[in-house]
Amino acid sequence: MKALEDEIKELIIESLMLEDVTPADIESDAALFVEGLGLDSIDALELAMALEERYGVEIGDDPERNQQIFASVRQLAAFVSENRP
Amino acid sequence: MTGPATFARFRELLDERATDESPVAFGRGGARTRRDLAADVSACAVRIAAGGAGRWLLCSDDSYAVATALLALARVGAVAVFPPNRQPETLRHLAAGAVGVLVDLPGAGPGPSGLETLAILGVPAAGAPAPNRFDREAAWVEFRTSGTTGDGRPVRKALRHLEDEVVALEERLGASCPPGLQVFSTASHQHIYGLLFRVLWPLAAGRAFQRETLLHTQELLPRIAASREASLVTTPAHLKRLAAHGGLRPLRRICRTVFSSGGPLDAETAKAVAEQLGAAPVEVFGSTETGGIAIRQRDRDGEAFRALPGVELARSEDGRLEVTSPFVSVGDALPDGRARMRSADRVELVPGGGFRLLGRADRVVKVGEKRLSLPEMERVLAGHPAVAEAALLVLDERVHAVVVPSLPGPPELEPEQRRSLRATLMAFLSGHFDPVLLPRAWRFVVALPRDAQDKIPHGALAALFADRRGRRRRPSAPRIVREGRRGDEWVRELDVPEDLAVLEGHFVERPLVPGVAQLDWVLDTAAASLGRPFRLIGIETLKFPEPLRPGRRVQVVVSFAQNPSRLRFQIRSDARIHAIGRARLGDAEPGARRGEPS
Numbered sequence: 001m002k003a004l005e006d007e008i009k010e011l012i013i014e015s016l017m018l019e020d021v022t023p024a025d026i027e028s029d030a031a032l033f034v035e036g037l038g039l040d041s042i043d044a045l046e047l048a049m050a051l052e053e054r055y056g057v058e059i060g061d062d063p064e065r066n067q068q069i070f071a072s073v074r075q076l077a078a079f080v081s082e083n084r085p
Numbered sequence: 086m087t088g089p090a091t092f093a094r095f096r097e098l099l100d101e102r103a104t105d106e107s108p109v110a111f112g113r114g115g116a117r118t119r120r121d122l123a124a125d126v127s128a129c130a131v132r133i134a135a136g137g138a139g140r141w142l143l144c145s146d147d148s149y150a151v152a153t154a155l156l157a158l159a160r161v162g163a164v165a166v167f168p169p170n171r172q173p174e175t176l177r178h179l180a181a182g183a184v185g186v187l188v189d190l191p192g193a194g195p196g197p198s199g200l201e202t203l204a205i206l207g208v209p210a211a212g213a214p215a216p217n218r219f220d221r222e223a224a225w226v227e228f229r230t231s232g233t234t235g236d237g238r239p240v241r242k243a244l245r246h247l248e249d250e251v252v253a254l255e256e257r258l259g260a261s262c263p264p265g266l267q268v269f270s271t272a273s274h275q276h277i278y279g280l281l282f283r284v285l286w287p288l289a290a291g292r293a294f295q296r297e298t299l300l301h302t303q304e305l306l307p308r309i310a311a312s313r314e315a316s317l318v319t320t321p322a323h324l325k326r327l328a329a330h331g332g333l334r335p336l337r338r339i340c341r342t343v344f345s346s347g348g349p350l351d352a353e354t355a356k357a358v359a360e361q362l363g364a365a366p367v368e369v370f371g372s373t374e375t376g377g378i379a380i381r382q383r384d385r386d387g388e389a390f391r392a393l394p395g396v397e398l399a400r401s402e403d404g405r406l407e408v409t410s411p412f413v414s415v416g417d418a419l420p421d422g423r424a425r426m427r428s429a430d431r432v433e434l435v436p437g438g439g440f441r442l443l444g445r446a447d448r449v450v451k452v453g454e455k456r457l458s459l460p461e462m463e464r465v466l467a468g469h470p471a472v473a474e475a476a477l478l479v480l481d482e483r484v485h486a487v488v489v490p491s492l493p494g495p496p497e498l499e500p501e502q503r504r505s506l507r508a509t510l511m512a513f514l515s516g517h518f519d520p521v522l523l524p525r526a527w528r529f530v531v532a533l534p535r536d537a538q539d540k541i542p543h544g545a546l547a548a549l550f551a552d553r554r555g556r557r558r559r560p561s562a563p564r565i566v567r568e569g570r571r572g573d574e575w576v577r578e579l580d581v582p583e584d585l586a587v588l589e590g591h592f593v594e595r596p597l598v599p600g601v602a603q604l605d606w607v608l609d610t611a612a613a614s615l616g617r618p619f620r621l622i623g624i625e626t627l628k629f630p631e632p633l634r635p636g637r638r639v640q641v642v643v644s645f646a647q648n649p650s651r652l653r654f655q656i657r658s659d660a661r662i663h664a665i666g667r668a669r670l671g672d673a674e675p676g677a678r679r680g681e682p683s
Contacts, residue, residue, distance in 0.1 A: 019526050020504045040521045044300050045326040059303040
């Protein structure tokens with residue numbers, strides 16, 4: 001799981017073109033949006049597209065569930081490992 | 086009573102005796118009808134009246150709650166203040182002089198300390214109905230124009246400003262939104278565009294609107310797909326991503342109209358939406374102060390915006406757009422209730438009441454629906470002790486910063502210094518600006534690039550971020566401004582974007598459009614002129630006299646003296662010739678796109 005978390009951190013940095021941020025700077029449990037990494041709604045769309053492209057997972061249509069999934073890198077990794085084809 | 090939806094003035098929407106079961110809103114909070122709305126407005130008005138008429142902060146993510154609160158405020162003669170964001174500093178600042186805070190439901194979110202918090206929904210009516218103080222002339226809504234924390238200027242709208250605009254929208258666009266259509270939105274109702282398009286206009290026109298704002302494409306699109314007919318109110322940044330990979334195609338027979346406002350929409354996205362849905366988005370041009378000014382649909386209007394009904398346009402001596410309309414709430418008031426305001430947008434008027442945008446006179450930009458004055462952020466940045474000079478620009482809908490540090494020591498920063506300086510400046514700016522406006526990329530340089538007139542050329546700043554290009558979806562082709570026959574020639578006018586795809590890796594420090602790309606534009610134009618594909622047999626002469634830099638407008642001129650196989654061409658801008666030559670063409674092979682070299 002640690003490896004997948006690191007991979008997702010790389011994906012976040014790459015797809016959102018964050019500069020001067022390394023995977024080590026992103027804590028697996030830290031909030032991705034608003035506080036923490038400070039991502040916004042445009043980033044959320046971009047990141048969802050990147051996850052679908054990279055892992056072939058499908059983001060569902062339930063807003064509450066998606067809010068949980070996108071809460072942190074740890075949640076994202078759990079979602080990807082459960083749902084990748 | 087159910088029946089065909091009809092247009093209702095806001096005064097009529099306050100009728101407490103409404104028994105109309107036609108839908109007003111739908112979504113996660115539950116469906117609501119005209120009758121529900123009348124009851125909710127009535128109950129809410131009683132409680133607002135008890136708190137006092139005056140300014141109320143409106144903090145709700147539920148568009149139905151916002152509609153309810155606005156009508157209740159109109160009834161008691163009170164004013165809604167929309168905070169530009171929910172940051173505590175902003176709310177504290179706006180709380181001064183406010184009566185209280187309106188939130189969705191009892192117990193929802195704490196307001197700024199010391200202010201009464203009142204739930205818009207979920208509290209049954211108690212006491213006698215509030216007296217009806219509805220007044221079209223009274224102040225109704227207050228917006229803040231800037232994304233800067235605290236000190237954006239307030240812009241007040243009387244009820245008539247918004248009501249008249251809703252009437253104009255229905256007159257111009259109502260036919261494209263049939264009754265029964267459901268309105269979805271990714272634009273916030275905290276800003277004037279969202280408020281009008283997702284709440285007030287649907288409310289008046291009897292179209293049901295979505296209560297919540299869904300963040301993810303994957304949440305939004307299936308819900309639209311499940312409706313019979315829909316419209317989508319969105320912003321360029323969202324639309325660009327919704328339309329990526331043909332994402333809107335499944336909505337072709339469902340989504341009748343897409344509205345886009347809150348920043349310029351790139352031609353590529355407009356085209357993609359037109360391909361996927363069968364019609365280009367309706368782009369709305371306006372501002373908080375002026376309200377709606379004009380609209381365009383690129384597949385019908387080209388680049389020109391057409392004035393909304395009731396809007397009078399002029400061009401000032403210094404080339405800026407002057408708007409006179411009943412929706413303008415700031416500027417010179419005229420005796421007939423209209424007002425006139427000069428915007429900072431440089432324009433060229435076109436016959437028939439429209440204009441083409443030529444750019445801003447004041448470097449005010451919109452990012453994520455927030456307005457930002459780049460000079461203002463530059464001043465704030467330059468006020469930090471670690472900054473000698475700063476210049477900002479917008480690329481890919483994000484602010485980018487170029488900074489000359491005033492740190493002692495060698496001019497080149499070590500990676501660690503760069504990181505910490507960037508973090509320091511981000512933290513510093515976040516005290517003043519909305520998060521979405523903070524620079525997404527930073528470059529630290531020894532000196533800002535300047536031209537002979539001591540101006541900072543946009544292209545040179547953009548070039549500093551060239552390494553980021555090509556990593557994100559973006560416009561890859563020049564935009565066709567206009568084209569047509571002129572005597573023996575066919576002329577196509579192109580706007581060459583700063584971040585043209587073919588520029589990648591091409592002289593990063595001084596971007597030039599490569600010759601092969603210019604030749605490509607020539608062949609495209611030739612095909613348009615001939616009206617058919619062809620095969621390129623050979624180039625007879627070809628010269629590139631003047632280098633072509635991106636960010637310019639150029640003319641691609643092709644002609645065929647007497648012989649359709651003899652192509653003569655030029656690419657020029659002003660008096661400069663960037664490419665000139667002759668080529669021989671043959672008939673296209675079956676299935677050929679055009680101009681594959683033989």
